[in-house]
Amino acid sequence: MECLLCNKRISFQLSLKDIFSFREIIMPVLCAKCKESFVRWDDHGCAGCGRNNTGKNSSLCADCQTWKKLYGWYLHHRGLYRYNEAMKEYMQRYKFNGDYRLREVFQRELSKVVNEQKADLIVPIPVTSTTMQTRGFNQVVGLLREVPYQSILGTRASSKVAQSSKTKEERLTTKQPFILKSPEEVINKRILLVDDVYTTGRTLYHAAVLFKQAGCKEIGSVSLAR
Numbered sequence: 001m002e003c004l005l006c007n008k009r010i011s012f013q014l015s016l017k018d019i020f021s022f023r024e025i026i027m028p029v030l031c032a033k034c035k036e037s038f039v040r041w042d043d044h045g046c047a048g049c050g051r052n053n054t055g056k057n058s059s060l061c062a063d064c065q066t067w068k069k070l071y072g073w074y075l076h077h078r079g080l081y082r083y084n085e086a087m088k089e090y091m092q093r094y095k096f097n098g099d100y101r102l103r104e105v106f107q108r109e110l111s112k113v114v115n116e117q118k119a120d121l122i123v124p125i126p127v128t129s130t131t132m133q134t135r136g137f138n139q140v141v142g143l144l145r146e147v148p149y150q151s152i153l154g155t156r157a158s159s160k161v162a163q164s165s166k167t168k169e170e171r172l173t174t175k176q177p178f179i180l181k182s183p184e185e186v187i188n189k190r191i192l193l194v195d196d197v198y199t200t201g202r203t204l205y206h207a208a209v210l211f212k213q214a215g216c217k218e219i220g221s222v223s224l225a226r
Ligand SMILES: [Zn+2]
Pocket: 003, 004, 005, 006, 007, 008, 030, 031, 032, 033, 034, 035
């Protein structure tokens, strides 16, 4: 077995416990060194986005306060990993270089967290048709495995520029890039949005507004990195 990121051989030995546990044996996809370079967030911090730079648990960080002022509500978001150098490089290879195999690095872990949330509808953030043509896949959907998601969110034809190529200022003021394809399906439902990276929250709030307007019961979100 080789590490998906650095191609080093991974030594993996089944223990007797593994063999007799009758559980599915999950082969590692990363070597120990690559695995260590990714850092999980703990579940404390800002009540909205989970960021723990406020010093006080469960108070809202400055960004989330801005969203609350703007919309009158804030999104309960959970980001699994820190957006550190290793994660940036991973995203570069997976998303921008389009190495589809790399979805396997976080697929199980993210899917588990997504399935653990109490939601009636799981909705991945879509990519534009232009991105779909050049990249060939939606990186969020690629990270989901055995997740019963619904692609009821679409993109407007005019939303061409990727979030990652914008400044923070530009990101906060962008126009609504999404359309909700079947608003009647979300009435009184608990919605879970899934994205790859949470930066300012702009993308997820754009999506969340549409579900709120359509009359969903609750809405939350999960991302691989934040
Ligand atoms: Zn490695």
